[in-house]
Amino acid sequence: MNRRRSIIPGFGISMGITITILSIVVLIPLCSLVVFSAKLSFSEFVYTVTRPRVLSGYFVSISTAFIASIVNVIMGLILAWILVRYDFKGKKFIDGIIELPFALPTAVAGISLTHLTTTNGWVGQIFYNLFGIQIAYTRIGITVALIFIGIPFVVRSVQPVLEKIDIQYEEAAFILGADAKTTFRKVIFPEILPAIISGFTLAFARSIGEYGSVVFIAGNTPYETEIAPLLIMSELQEYDYSAATSIALVMLGISVVILSVNAIVQARVSKRVNGLA
Template identity: 50%
Template sequence: MRTKRVIPGFGLSMGVTITWLSLIILIPLAALFIKAAGLGPADWWKILTTPRILAAAKLTFGASAAAAGVSVVLGLLVAWVLVRYRFPGRRILDAMVDLPFALPTAVAGITLTTIYAPTGWIGKYLMEWWGIKGAYTPLGVFIALTFIGFPFVVRTVQPVMEDLGAELEEAAASLGANRWTTFRRVIFPMLVPALITGFTLAFARAIGEYGSVIFISGNLPMKTEILPLMIVAQLEDYKYSGAAVIASAMLIVSFALLLLINLLQRRLNWQAR
């Protein structure tokens, strides 16, 4: 007797999947590249090599990579605490990790600006004690991007860490390994693919972030402007082709970086086998 499937057959399911992905991803991306293709290579080069765009690109990709790297370290630590320890308030702390997901980006930007401004709760002490200005500097951009990317690492590493049984650690301890050796030689290699995935997600999210950055950055030309802001500036000047060129260049660079990271992740998974 043939059992009935809960989901329709392969043909109908695949058709709905391709149609939906085309409507929300493929067609908009194709329209973007078609719009940008209306300009020739010389126009592309002229737009992308202006000093203002180059400065924004350097800050966007540099701050995104730095924020994703810090998120990997802190995310691993937080995931370790949430998985390996039981303490009062653990569930509240676990729920707070998802706060950047639920918080509107504009609200996050205003909140971070209020805290890290020279007169803010934290910003005034940074200024008085160390002479560091949090808001309206590249450091402010880094803080905002770390805030929005941090949960991606925690939620990527946490389930993998939960699946790691205590048997491996007990076996390593029985062979004479101390805690640091056990973590470095046994646990950490198993977490590397998840950490790379978390880094990729945090990095990709940070590149396109706009709402939480524009407030804390101050949008100072050649200093704290980001590429999404340059796209908005082009649109406000009715330069739609220029905005499409910048957006297309961001997509190309992002896809290339993500491809390299995914290839590295595959190689690590293959070596682990």
């Protein structure tokens, strides 16, 4: 029986290279969290990760990340739709600038957003004078920073799927009497739903662990605007590596749960969509 010739090396070599890369880049750093956390007893570990200030940090990080990800889904879907369905001047520029948060250092983004949203900044001054809303040094400011760094994940997840949708399906729906809303809800939305979920999850997971762009605009008030990554840095500055890695281990667990739920939901949604197709 003839086997297909592969361009890349055989399975054994390829798998060995893959495991080596994963071990160096991912597994070894993650295992170090467990090793440092193991220096604490179970009761000490539980006490460290459940202190009121730490729990408040979890809540601030998760709640602001969730709100920012919801906003990113709405804004990202609109941006992806415009970029795919319309032709206009400056389209390539907008398409390219969406990825700016990937390339821009997070500290630069944080400083820029802080200057814009303080009560003396261009944007912050308008909101404060007209509505009495302070953006910088509040949870609103944290959410704004997380929206900035999370929007590319949604756009780049939804955009390729929209590009692959055949326009003939929409034309067939219109011919059969469906209006625009029904066509979007019955034809387009089921196709892009897995991509929306993926974009939301990636933005959510990224936002939970964000530090550089948030630390400047947050104000870092304990129990109010102090995020979990800042608590980790505070413990490191005090050379309490066990406490820092314990909090980091909890954050890692939260991220693993989020990504696992995403994989399960993606599989179920894709199965349901394929079943309807």
